[in-house]
Every structure is written in structure tokens, then in C-alpha cells.
Amino acid sequence: xxxxxxxxxxxxxxxxxxxxxxxxxxxxxxxxxxxxxxxxxxxxxxxxxxxxxxxxxxxxxxxxxxxxxxxxxxxxxxxxxxxxxxxxxxxxxxxxxxxxxxxxxxxxxxxxxxxxxxxxxxxxxxxxxxxxxxxxxxxxxxxxxxxxxxxxxxxxxxxxxxxxxxxxxxxxxxxxxxxxxxxxxxxxxxxxxxxxxxxxxxxxxxxxxxxxxxxxxxxxxxxxxxxxxxxxxxxxxxxxxxxxxxxxxxxxxxxxxxxxxxxxxxxxxxxxxxxxxxxxxxxxxxxxxxxxxxxxxxxxxxxxxxxxxxxxxxxxxxxxxxxxxxxxxxxxxxxxxxxxxxxxxxxxxxxxxxxxxxxxxxxxx
Amino acid sequence: xxxxxxxxxxxxxxxxxxxxxxxxxxxxxxxxxxxxxxxxxxxxxxxxxxxxxxxxxxxxxxxxxxxxxxxxxxxxxxxxxxxxxxxxxxxxxxxxxxxxxxxxxxxxxxxxxxxxxxxxxxxxxxxxxxxxxxxxxxxxxxxxxxxxxxxxxxxxxxxxxxxxxxxxxxxxxxxxxxxxxxxxxxxxxxxxxxxxxxxxxxxxxxxxxxxxxxxxxxxxxxxxxxxxxxxxxxxxxxxxxxxxxxxxxxxxxxxxxxxxxxxxxxxxxxxxxxxxxxxxxxxxxxxxxxxxxxxxxxxxxxxxxxxxxxxxxxxxx
Numbered sequence: 001x002x003x004x005x006x007x008x009x010x011x012x013x014x015x016x017x018x019x020x021x022x023x024x025x026x027x028x029x030x031x032x033x034x035x036x037x038x039x040x041x042x043x044x045x046x047x048x049x050x051x052x053x054x055x056x057x058x059x060x061x062x063x064x065x066x067x068x069x070x071x072x073x074x075x076x077x078x079x080x081x082x083x084x085x086x087x088x089x090x091x092x093x094x095x096x097x098x099x100x101x102x103x104x105x106x107x108x109x110x111x112x113x114x115x116x117x118x119x120x121x122x123x124x125x126x127x128x129x130x131x132x133x134x135x136x137x138x139x140x141x142x143x144x145x146x147x148x149x150x151x152x153x154x155x156x157x158x159x160x161x162x163x164x165x166x167x168x169x170x171x172x173x174x175x176x177x178x179x180x181x182x183x184x185x186x187x188x189x190x191x192x193x194x195x196x197x198x199x200x201x202x203x204x205x206x207x208x209x210x211x212x213x214x215x216x217x218x219x220x221x222x223x224x225x226x227x228x229x230x231x232x233x234x235x236x237x238x239x240x241x242x243x244x245x246x247x248x249x250x251x252x253x254x255x256x257x258x259x260x261x262x263x264x265x266x267x268x269x270x271x272x273x274x275x276x277x278x279x280x281x282x283x284x285x286x287x288x289x290x291x292x293x294x295x296x297x298x299x300x301x302x303x304x305x306x307x308x309x310x311x312x313x314x315x316x317x318x319x320x321x322x323x324x325x326x327x328x329x330x331x332x333x334x335x336x337x338x339x340x341x342x343x344x345x346x347x348x349x350x351x352x353x354x355x356x357x358x359x360x361x362x363x364x365x
Numbered sequence: 366x367x368x369x370x371x372x373x374x375x376x377x378x379x380x381x382x383x384x385x386x387x388x389x390x391x392x393x394x395x396x397x398x399x400x401x402x403x404x405x406x407x408x409x410x411x412x413x414x415x416x417x418x419x420x421x422x423x424x425x426x427x428x429x430x431x432x433x434x435x436x437x438x439x440x441x442x443x444x445x446x447x448x449x450x451x452x453x454x455x456x457x458x459x460x461x462x463x464x465x466x467x468x469x470x471x472x473x474x475x476x477x478x479x480x481x482x483x484x485x486x487x488x489x490x491x492x493x494x495x496x497x498x499x500x501x502x503x504x505x506x507x508x509x510x511x512x513x514x515x516x517x518x519x520x521x522x523x524x525x526x527x528x529x530x531x532x533x534x535x536x537x538x539x540x541x542x543x544x545x546x547x548x549x550x551x552x553x554x555x556x557x558x559x560x561x562x563x564x565x566x567x568x569x570x571x572x573x574x575x576x577x578x579x580x581x582x583x584x585x586x587x588x589x590x591x592x593x594x595x596x597x598x599x600x601x602x603x604x605x606x607x608x609x610x611x612x613x614x615x616x617x618x619x620x621x622x623x624x625x626x627x628x629x630x631x632x633x634x635x636x637x638x639x640x641x642x643x644x645x646x647x648x649x650x651x652x653x654x655x656x657x658x659x660x661x662x663x664x665x666x667x668x669x670x671x672x673x674x675x676x677x678x679x680x681x682x
Contacts (some may be wrong), residue, residue, distance in 0.1 A: 049581075050581060051581075052577050052580070052581070071580070072581050073580050074579075074583060079577070081578060083574055085574035085575050085577070087593055089596040089597060098579070098582055102582055102584050106375045
């Protein structure tokens with residue numbers, strides 16, 4: 001197992017920069033999720049680490065060794081493709097054993113290791129079946145088996161659950177994380193699904209337009225989004241933004257949104273007057289009759305244990321996640337109280353978060 | 366009710382439709398088979414039967430056509446034939462009944478062998494080069510790829526015979542006239558464009574993830590091509606090989622022009638079989654019948670490959 005270091009990686013296709021200046025490190029044994037919408041450069045980044053794509057500039061280091069221009073076959077990396085890419089002319093056993101065959105492992109040893117792997121993934125019973133008749137989940141396991149059988153330095157996975165149906169995906173998320181806990185393989189996992197990333201990853205890199213917007217643990221990314229983009233991409237429903245115009249003083253502990261003063265974590269930077277946004281997660285909004293921030297109920301979605309209530313305020317729509325036991329009638333005027341320790345401030349011009357005591361220990365990607 | 370009927374007719378043809386379709390297929394098969402049946406029957410007729418009018422459907426089969434195809438004969442007096450010992454073979458007997466004796470083997474087998482060597486040789490070369498070129502066009506960013514592909518295709522836009530004279534002159538200068546190598550090169554050049562285009566279509570269909578997976582699994586690109594792409598392209602390669610083989614096997618115009626002796630193929634040879642008093646139609650028909658066999662065998666052998674879609678279902682699209 002190994003550490004992956006990516007330095008100033010850049011990939012240009014003609015005039016289009018697919019990946020710009022990415023730098024990050026995946027520690028030995030860590031599970032990193034590259035998260036972003038389609039076309040954000042996450043798959044290109046993964047393919048460059050694998051050696052399927054050559055970077056325009058930058059370096060890739062595996063355990064300190066520069067492999068930027070090494071062949072894919074010389075990198076000792078395993079890759080799980082979105083469509084699995086199981087060789088259709090081979091049965092399951094030969095598919096899993098195929099990487100060992102290239103290394104000249106003796107037949108008996110291949111047999112032993114394929115069977116070990118199959119046991120680990122609980123696919124021992126289908127070893128002699130043809131891959132074309134397999135169900136989605138079994139194909140997924142065979143693809144994983146082919147990746148782990150030769151104990152590579154690290155695993156790269158390109159949306160491996162993308163083609164599975166929702167119900168089964170959850171099972172596989174669980175299985176993948178368990179597998180990771182057992183073999184502690186350094187893993188880079190590409191996905192556009194925030195739930196997969198949150199559920200499995202030790203670290204998440206949120207990408208947008210070829211740029212890593214934020215790199216951090218799922219908790220950091222959720223609680224202290226570095227930009228409005230990240231705040232909006234993560235969470236369902238996403239973070240609410242209350243837009244207002246104001247300047248900021250270093251050390252300020254409250255902002256005036258509209259005519260309402262709202263306490264915020266201590267601001268660690270000054271800002272000239274301009275457009276700002278106050279970010280608040282739906283679960284950090286409470287209804288309180290006496291609260292000065294007021295709005296009219298616009299609608300509600302019942303989710304069983306709780307409900308999402310949309311409230312129209314002077315600064316825009318605010319969604320609140322509140323217990324399901326209270327009913328709301330549309331048009332009803334309510335007061336909103338925000339959890340002052342969990343609020344983020346964003347500079348709308350740059351989209352970046354304004355440093356504050358809440359963000360004191362955030363690492364920017 | 367009417368909805369159900371129309372939905373039913375979309376999914377599964379009705380019994381009547383199936384029967385009509387079946388009749389059409391059988392009729393078409395009969396029409397295409399008539400010339401073949403005629404050739405086959407003629408090859409077993411005696412020369413007088415072969416030209417009788419109306420054509421005889423019932424006749425006494427004889428091997429005379431095949432004997433005449435494989436031998437050259439000379440006319441002798443009945444006395445001389447009487448003086449010979451008992452006939453050595455069926456052909457000997459048939460020949461003597463026509464007051465002739467077998468002088469030696471004809472050129473049919475050497476010409477047939479030429480056809481085999483030239484057709485299979487050029488098919489192999491065309492498919493081999495075509496597969497590599499198609500793979501290159503399909504997988505790499507080839508500069509001017511579209512123009513090159515169009516150029517390759519454009520070689521098929523004129524009838525090949527339009528360049529017959531330049532080729533004839535070139536071949537004479539190069540010493541390739543009437544050589545098997547010359548014919549192999551010529552048929553390869555004609556077939557390779559077809560092969561590139563057909564195979565590119567087939568290889569485009571094979572997702573590149575397979576080779577990428579193989580390369581990550583520790584194989585070089587060439588190994589990945591051999592172990593992962595080729596097995597999946599067999600269907601396309603088989604189909605392409607059949608097309609190339611049929612062209613090279615049947616080609617007549619260049620063969621007439623460029624071969625006359627040692628490299629002559631069967632198509633220009635067969636019509637030159639002349640018997641006593643004009644064309645020896647049974648011998649010509651016999652030569653044609655035997656000439657059809659290799660293509661028949663090749664197609665039947667590859668039929669399974671043609672029908673098998675081995676990539677089906679392994680990749681979810």
C-alpha cells in the first residue's frame with residue numbers, strides 16, 4: 001500500500017482545461033473521494049493517476065516515486081471502471097486471475113489467490129460462470145476481485161456504483177467501506193453522489209470546473225464549506241443563503257441581514273462593503289415566534305422523522321429541517337432563529353467563505 | 366381490443382405474416398439456387414445432354430465432365446485403342462468410349478492451387494493490415510484521420526479495372542506480371558480499404574475500457590490488443606475475411622489481364638476449357654462446381670463466428 005501525492009496537476013484538451021493545478025495527498029490506507037458534477041475533471045484526475053491519460057503539467061508521486069510518465073502497467077495500481085470492463089470472453093475465474101497472469105505468477109498460485117479473493121468477496125460459487133450472465137452486484141464484486149487479487153499499491157474507482165440501482169447501491173457502499181476497513185488499501189474513489197462520498201470517504205475533494213474547491217474530511221466539508229459552491233453542492237437540501245449588502249470588520253460577531261442583527265462566529269477578516277451571503281444548514285434553523293427574522297411559509301415536504309419547511313423571507317427562500325410533529329399552513333408568518341455557532345459567511349463576489357472562528361482550522365484544498 | 370392486436374403485431378408477427386415471410390424467403394432461395402443447381406447438374410451431363418434443348422432435367426449422370434476437366438486427351442483410331450490393355454480407371458474407360466486416350470493431367474489443379482494461394486494470401490494480408498489500421502484509427506488521435514479514411518475509401522470509388530493499364534505496365538516493369546506475389550499484392554490493395562472500414566466499425570464498438578483494464582492489469586498495449594481486443598473482434602474479423610476472400614476468389618478482370626501462365630487463377634482458366642467441336646460445357650460446369658467448394662466450406666466454418674455476439678451483455682450500456 002502506498003501514499004499518492006499529486007502536485008500541480010494540470011490537463012488540457014485543446015483549449016479546454018479539464019484539470020487545473022490540483023494538489024493533494026492521499027495518505028497510506030486512506031479513502032479519498034473525488035466528488036463533483038460530471039465534467040468537473042474528477043475522472044480525468046483519476047485517469048492521470050492511473051496512467052491512462054498523460055498530464056499536461058504537474059507530477060504524480062507514488063510512495064515518493066515520480067510515476068507521472070510511467071506506463072499504466074508499470075504503476076501497480078488497480079482500477080475499477082464504471083462499466084466494470086469484465087473481459088467477456090473469459091469466465092469469472094480467468095477475469096480475476098488475469099492481472100496475475102501478466103506478472104508470471106505460477107498457475108497453482110493464481111488458483112489459490114483467485115479463490116482467496118473470491119472468498120473475501122463471497123463470490124466463490126460463481127467462479128466458473130461466464131461474466132455475461134452475472135447480475136450487477138456480482139459483476140461489481142468480480143471487478144473488485146480483479147482489482148484486489150494482486151494486492152496493488154492503491155485502488156482507483158471510477159463511479160463503480162453508478163450503474164447499480166439505488167437499493168443495491170446502498171448495500172455496495174456498505175460492502176466497499178467494509179472491504180476498505182479490512183484491507184486498508186489506499187483508495188481514490190470518483191463519484192458525483194455526495195451520499196456515497198460522505199458515507200465511505202476519510203477525505204473528500206470537491207471539484208468544480210477542473211479546480212479542487214475544498215479538500216477535507218466529510219465533517220469539515222459539511223460544517224465548514226470553503227465556498228458557496230461546496231455549500232450548495234453538499235447536503236440535501238443544500239445550505240441556505242441569505243444575501244445582503246454590508247461591510248465586515250475584523251472581529252465582528254454579528255451581521256445585519258436586512259434590518260435584523262444576527263450573531264455569527266467571530267469574523268477573522270475585514271471586507272469592504274459588498275454583497276455577502278449568510279450560509280445556514282436547514283437543520284440549524286428553528287422556528288421561534290419571537291425571532292426578529294420573519295418570513296411566510298411557502299410549503300413543506302414531509303419526510304417521516306422530520307420535515308423540510310420552505311419559508312419565504314425578504315432575503316430569499318430558507319429551508320428548515322424541523323421535527324415532523326408540527327403542522328404549518330401555507331402563508332403563515334413565522335420567526336426563524338439561526339444557530340449562531342454554525343453560520344458561515346460568504347463573499348458573493350469570489351464565492352469564498354469569509355474566515356471566522358468556525359473556520360479557524362479549515363484546510364483549503 | 367384493437368390496441369391489444371396492434372401491440373401484439375408489433376412485438377410478435379402473426380402466424381399469417383410469418384407464413385408469407387417464410388414463402389418469400391423460400392422463393393428467393395429457390396431463385397438464387399437455380400443457377401447453382403443448373404451448374405451442378407450440367408457437370409454430370411454428357412456433352413450432347415448439356416446442350417440439348419429444352420434442357421434435360423432427367424438424364425443419365427456421367428463423370429465425363431470431371432474426367433475432361435482434369436485431363437488432356439488425344440484422339441486415336443479404334444484399332445489403336447483396341448490394342449491397349451484393360452482401362453486403368455473410370456475416366457480411362459469414358460475417354461476410350463469417345464475414341465480418345467488420356468494424354469496427361471490438365472492445368473486445372475495448378476490453377477485451382479494458384480487461386481487458393483492468392484485468395485487466402487491476400488485475404489490474410491488485407492485482414493491483418495486492416496485490423497491494425499482500424500485499431501489505430503479507432504483508438505489513437507491520428508493526424509488527419511478523417512481525410513486518411515476518406516482517401517482509403519476513395520480507392521474503392523472507381524472500378525478497379527479503370528487502373529488496369531497503369532497497373533499492367535507497372536507490373537511488367539517490376540517483374541510482377543504473372544506472379545502469385547503480384548496478384549496477392551493487388552488483391553490486398555483492393556481489399557484493405559474494405560477491411561479498414563468494416564473493422565473500424567467493429568472495433569469502435571468494443572469499449573476501450575477493456576484495453577485500459579488490461580493495461581492497468583500489467584499488460585502492454587500490444588498484449589492488451591491481442592488478449593482482449595482481438596478475441597472480441599473475431600466476429601468482425603470473420604465477416605471481413607469472408608468478404609475479402611469472396612472478392613479475391615471471384616476476381617476475373619485483373620486475373621485475365623495479369624496472369625496467363627504459372628500464376629493464372631481458376632476464373633480465367635475455366636472458360637478456356639475447350640472440348641471437341643466447341644465448349645466442353647460439362648467440364649466447365651465441373652470446374653465451376655469444384656471452384657465453389659472452398660468458399661462454401663470457409664463460410665460454413667465461420668458461420669458460428671459470424672453469428673456469435675460474444676461481447677453481448679458483458680458491459681452495461
